[in-house]
Amino acid sequence: MPTSHDFDLPASLTPALIERLSRRVTAAPGAARVTTSAPYTGASLADLPVSAPADVENAFARARAAQVAWAATPLRERKQIMLRFHDLVLARQDEALDLMQAESGKTRRDAFLEVSDIAITARYYARNAARLLKPQRRRGAIPVLTHTTELRHPKGVVTVISPRNYPLSMAAGDAIPALMAGNAVVQKPDTQTALTALWALGLMREAGLPADVWQMVVGQASSIGGALMAGADYMMFTGSTASGRRIARDAGSRLIGASLELGGKNAMLVLDDADVERAADGAVAACFPSAGQLCVSIERLYVAEAVHDRFVAAFVARAEKLRLGASYDYGPDVGSLTTPSQLATVTAHVGDAVAKGATVLAGGRARPDLGPLFYEPTILAGVTPGMTLYDSETFGPVVSIYPFRDVDDAVGRANAGPYGLNASVWTRDGARGRAVAARLHAGTVNVNEAFAAAWASIDAPMGGMGDSGLGRRHGADGILKYTEPQTVAHQRVRGFDPPARVSPQSWSVFLTAALMAMKKAGVR
CATH class of the missing domain: 3.40.605.10 (Aldehyde Dehydrogenase; Chain A, domain 1)
Incomplete structure (x- = not known):
């Protein structure tokens, strides 16, 4: 190539x-x-x-x-x-x-x-x-x-x-x-x-x-x-x-x-009953499309302790096999960052994390041999709150990975922070996945998918909670x-004032009885 x-x-x-x-x-x-x-x-x-x-x-x-x-x-x-x-x-x-x-x-x-x-x-x-x-x-x-x-x-x-x-x-x-x-x-x-x-x-x-x-x-x-x-x-x-x-x-x-x-700092949860190989494939699709320059891509991975080591090994192996390249065909898996400023941000975030003790499991460096703005798909472990990328959006091909004890722990950590755009849950039990999804503070949550399922469900709304935005696109x-909604109300025959020769007090008694009758009749 x-x-x-x-x-x-x-x-x-x-x-x-x-x-x-x-x-x-x-x-x-x-x-x-x-x-x-x-x-x-x-x-x-x-x-x-x-x-x-x-x-x-x-x-x-x-x-x-x-x-x-x-x-x-x-x-x-x-x-x-x-x-x-x-x-x-x-x-x-x-x-x-x-x-x-x-x-x-x-x-x-x-x-x-x-x-x-x-x-x-x-x-x-x-x-x-x-x-x-x-x-x-x-x-x-x-x-x-x-x-x-x-x-x-x-x-x-x-x-x-x-x-x-x-x-x-x-x-x-x-x-x-x-x-x-x-x-x-x-x-x-x-x-x-x-x-x-x-x-x-x-x-x-x-x-x-x-x-x-x-x-x-x-x-x-x-x-x-x-x-x-x-x-x-x-x-x-x-x-x-x-x-x-x-x-x-x-x-x-x-x-x-x-x-x-x-913005977003989107989380993916790999539960203890997940299909590890499928989840690792999903993580690649979640973290590295458009070189990570995607508002709904995943930048935080929470993995159940029971499957953590197997998942990390599978995910790292897949990330290391991704083909970086500049080509106007369907050959490369990962392309370039778009601007020098974005490359500078990615480089600074990874450099700060490594300097403060994070471990690079895959990637971690720019690739000027391929082009001026290429950066390798990067997986980090040991990321802590003192590091910039812990809770700041990187908007590049970088993800940090954390083990978790139980679902409550994972949900709490995923919901920490101001953002709430997208999330992902991986499990063999669809009902369990949907139940966990409902607990996540995010406008869209995908079960056994990264982001495409919710995004492409165009009949449903898409947007963010918290610092991830206001309003929705897609759907109604x-x-x-x-x-602008406008209400046009046409009143026929009689309005709301009492008829002639009916006192306001008598009219209020009549309306009260009518309201009670409507409630009893089940009128909405």
Whole structure:
């Protein structure tokens, strides 16, 4: 397998394609430019225009004007656009895979998961939006006489701020339900992986979405973050907990809603009756996809003492066999980190732990021979509270492993700390696994799986507890959060005031008797 220093970008990523994608950024002519780099090599990748605050304001003005007509577009037409987008993503996936690998450094198999995820998301909301958004009859105040309906209106213009680690899933995946609900979207993808997001935008327009309904800006939050907040009717953010707190504060001051998927320090529990070999395979899948740059990946492993040594031996053996590499095919198992700053964080966390007494069971070092940002899958034992990675998110291919005495001990340790995004439980007894899962402080818990089972169950909500965020994506929650509920109550014949010649006191006696009769009759 060639090293990252020995090959160029794949043939699909021509200068003409990159230039065409960059022109989809909402920015004024002559705007400043920013250059991104390919993680595999460190070579320059794209030259993108940078949006100024005035560009963001212009994007919101155009989006707000376009949203009126888009909200009036029948849902069946929105559905057909989304289904065409579904087909285009699958048909043109090789181009998307090349882009994701070039921008993020992940393996092709990890990139393909994003393609399949977006196809599933587009299909789900295309075929379920009408059911989820349709007017709902609600029980009226007075049976028969009060006709009450709940309606769902789009928020207006939604701001989506998406991260670099899953540039297709997080960009398109959060825009799809917002668009299906009748909103316009102004999005700021991470600059490093903006080409992938711009590719998705182009396919959505090719599928029939009006141009101004979904727009993208590029720039630093310090420059355009204020404009993104000022124009939004709702905020959708995926990123760090620190940034999420600031967004929640600012959204609160504007009295708009926000959905935030933030950090995690996710735990996996291997119970004493687990299939050790299967659990070791699961741990590899849990800890090292996208080089550990995944919000729901596992960074803490708690293993029952009865199976600890066998599990550790099996897990370490598998980790040491993983193939690191930079290749635009399905060969490597683990790819590169995405940015120098992330490599610095991973290196610092592991170095701090080792300096303070942790033991490296596998990995533990960067691999500049493969490329500038490669780091080996790393397993640590003996990690203690005084070490940075004990309770801080590393966001890299690093996991610490701990033995536990009993389930209460494991649950207590897994729940310690402020985060609550994802967790995993391994056992031969499904009922036992589900019971333990219900005790874990996490928005999603997988039994005998790492994270894919809950994530891909798109009819169910996904999100975090505690410092891992607010709100949910997927399922009904994932589209209803982008709407304003409205109650329309039509009162027939008689209202709530007493009839003529009936005193308020007599009327109150009558209503009291009626309420008691309704309760006795089982009226809800």
